[in-house]
Amino acid sequence: MAVIRAEDIYDAATDDAAFDQLASRLASAVGARSAVLHWGQGSAQVAEISYSGYFSPEQMALYGQEFVHDDIWGAAMEGQVANRMWDCEVMVPDRTYENSRIFNEWIRPMGDDTFRCLGGIIRHKGTTGHIGLHRGRAQKRFDERERATIQDCLNHIGRMFDIRRQLDRATHHGRSLEATLDLVEHAIFTLNAAGRLINGNAQAETMLQRQDALLLRHGQVRARDAQCDAALQTALRAAAAREATQAGALFVQRERGLPYMLSVSAIWTGSERQIVLIATDPGVHDASLASRLRSLHGLTRAEADIVAALCEGKALEDVSDERGVSLATVRTQMKAIYSKTDCRRQSELVARFARLPRLIQSDIRGDIRGDA
Incomplete structure (x- = not known):
């Protein structure tokens, strides 16, 4: 049995x-x-x-x-x-x-x-x-x-x-993240390829209403700080590029407190390319790589942990040993990961997500002092 x-x-x-x-x-x-x-x-x-x-x-x-x-x-x-x-x-x-x-x-x-x-x-x-x-x-x-x-x-x-x-089943079938937006603690914005806002969860709406770091101008998400906004728009254009293969990440300063951590990635919903922008308050919520991967692409906790391990340079055999599951199980999970992230092979997966930073408080506070 x-x-x-x-x-x-x-x-x-x-x-x-x-x-x-x-x-x-x-x-x-x-x-x-x-x-x-x-x-x-x-x-x-x-x-x-x-x-x-x-x-x-x-x-x-x-x-x-x-x-x-x-x-x-x-x-x-x-x-x-x-x-x-x-x-x-x-x-x-x-x-x-x-x-x-x-x-x-x-x-x-x-x-x-x-x-x-x-x-x-x-x-x-x-x-x-x-x-x-x-x-x-x-x-x-x-x-x-x-x-x-x-x-x-x-x-x-x-x-x-x-x-x-x-979960909204209709949206769930369309592979859009909109169905899960209100189930996570991050502020999540869904944009079209031109950078115009399509949807946002409750946390995103609250963040835009505060206008302490991000705001909406002519339907586009912008940063209050000019230097941060330039970096944000560059990241959005890179994600919208037809051959985009990497996720991006940046800090956005706000009026008071630690800067927000923004992760940017592109997804396909049918034949349409969309941009997912996730804003995390590292002083309040989990800003780990695995947490952001789960929000970016709807990965399960186990799948996100596998991707994080691969980005640390570990092999599938290492992941299998550490998780106490068979290599066949890990390979099956990898198939699901490839499907959800639109990747075809392990090297592409690592290339796309390895540059998302592993946040620690000293990095964030250093950025607030102008060290980053």
Whole structure:
């Protein structure tokens, strides 16, 4: 049986492909024949569904259209304690299930014998999720060890559901960072190739309203200090260049306090090139390289840590040893990193991000005194 890791679950928070595969991973972890999980704003609303592929999309569509309200396993779950896995056969006797409409009009006409179910309801903040794992009548019942295996995953799955709830799915599909802007502590500006503001998160709007370092002129983000603004516009033009291959970083002075750290990078959303500008207050928030990489390109924590390690000159084998995972796992994560950063190889990845500075307080304070 496969092992289900917390990392696999959290990867599904922002990766649609990983979410689609999660039901299959859960099924493999306990030797289930099929599995399904979905979440919504409440019991009656299903926003997203992941199923293992045992049933065809057409069969699942028929279930959703005609049989979802006849699911006696699901109905039994509604009366149970949330965030616990239950053996549905204990709550729904065999004879009751054999006489049910869903078994006689959906399961049996497909030539199927799905008869055993391990299920539960997951509630986390504003999200309600359902999970079910199934076996055929001739297969053994789920045992306590298998129930405990899935039980250990429920808190992670609940958090993953809630993250996906917070993301705008339409924007999420478009690979734009707009869907995650308000979920991070940095001020994030999305600009078009001409440098005009497209969008900004709540922190960005607050920063522009303060006008202590950055302000908006004729739709463009500018720095109050003339010298800082010249450097900012140069960085924006470099990011907008068609063959741009590097991210940029600079300090922007403000009226009082430590200067803001600005990171500049370009992304593709479909056929359109956009610029992402991230402003970090190093006196308040995490300005580490890994933190800025996560915000720049939507990398997971593990993916950002890998890129940071590579920029320090470490090899993939070193990363594998330090993280305690197989080299194959690291190579799989690298594929996701390449996709999210529009890089094709490791050397290109390092060349693009190695010049983002590793901030320490002495560097920042030195810059404020005019040393940098």
